[in-house]
Amino acid sequence: MTTPGQDGDHEKGVQVTKPLPLSAVVLAAGKGTRLRSTLPKVLHTVAGRPMLEWVLRAARAAGCEQIYVVVGHGADQVRNEIEADDVTWVPQEEQLGTGHALLQVASHLQAPTTLLVLSGDVPLVAPETLVRLAASARSSWGSMVVAEMPDPGSLGRVVAAPDGSLQRIVEVADATSEELENHWINAGIYALPAPDIFEFVEQLKPDNAKQEFYLTDALTAAADGGQDLALVSLPEVEEAFGVNDRLDLARVHGVLLRRKVEALMREGVSILDPSRVVVEVDVEVGRDSVIHPGVSLTGRSRLGEGCTVHQGAWLRDAQLGDQVVVEPYCVLEEVEVGNACRIGPFARMRPGAVMKERAKIGNFVEIKNSVLAQGVKVNHLAYVGDATVGENANLGAGTITCNYDGVSKHRTEIGKGAFVGSDTMFVAPVSVGDGAMTAAGSVISKDVPPGALAIERCEQKTVLGYAKRKLERRKIRKQ
């Protein structure tokens, strides 16, 4: 057999940004039965983005002027979640196969175009590959992406003609055991001339194991009819990974996370055990930051330079300045943390929590919708919700803002340099002036003026000798 893809398609340095007279169709109507999910297949996320979003980004980056997405199963949900206004949504009411899906686009195309046909479930495709594919299609009738895979699974197999172009594609369900020994696979990514391709698609018949209208059969028919379909092979086979079940999903997810982590390390971030962190694609980390094992950095989290995030911390949409230390097992969500702050271990910052420079929160401290000014310390076992805490104030162990009266939330204001005794309850709304103090164990429900001490607890009664007498009585009883 001739080895596919040896027609000089390995050249590097392709200009990705150059606009090309290209259109793309993304086939995304299938149910994805083998995922066993209520969520439409193409909305399953890999590395923080829905699969379809990855494919759309690649199509845009390759310079496609028009992008059509064929939707069917869960169409409304797909349209709502993806929210792309540069996309034309094309319905496929019944999912009768990839050929049938492509046919739905025929009536939408106004002028002849080179049509990139992509699959919503092949999310790793790189824009560079699409540019190369389109270039190859311009010097032949059409082109398609192939790869030689050690473990080709359920992917269609590509047989090359003696001249290196496509002879035919065999689907696994229809293949003989001999045909399955061929490990050259069809990635499901094509550049095809439109409207010419529709002549072949219109002729399709569902006479195969799945009783579907296979797009692959249209390509085999074109090759049979003498059309030259160039085979473009991939230097990195992982680009052709498709997602048909949850195992595939995990594999693709792993590839994307590994790429992200490797990019960060190249940019000067230390990642102590790259196989044991999750860093989603939109996360930014400044150089000389150190990420320990078991850390998840997700969403749009942004870390400055020289930060250290210890074991087991989970961050989503967290903005950290420089030199921030996050001790083990902290949870930070939609928060802002200034330079040189320290957090944790075992601290939780909920949405709207803001820490200014050098502020510190310690173990078992929860902060929500509150601003801690520069140098504030909340070191142990506290709940601070809907509060403003002034510079260098110190909140003792067990401080709690009682912010909720069962109906609405109220604010607590604590002034600069205030010293809050351990186990103080603030019954909000309430305020404590600059430099004021509260005594340990006080329930503060009235405003405290600046510089004052508020103490709210019963006077201590001391009964001399009581404990000693009690112990002695016990001893006598036991004898």
Ligand code: UD1
């Ligand atoms: C397809 C190819 C196979 C290739 C593989 C690459 C066919 C017949 N087979 O197989 O050769 O190796 O992709 O990943 O094309 N879709 C629709 N409408 C439909 C059916 C499918 O929009 O009626 C969409 C799906 O949502 C999916 C894509 O087309 O995004 C591919 O369909 P799928 O059923 O997953 O094809 P494979 O069996 O993976």
Ligand code: CA
């Ligand atoms: Ca598939």
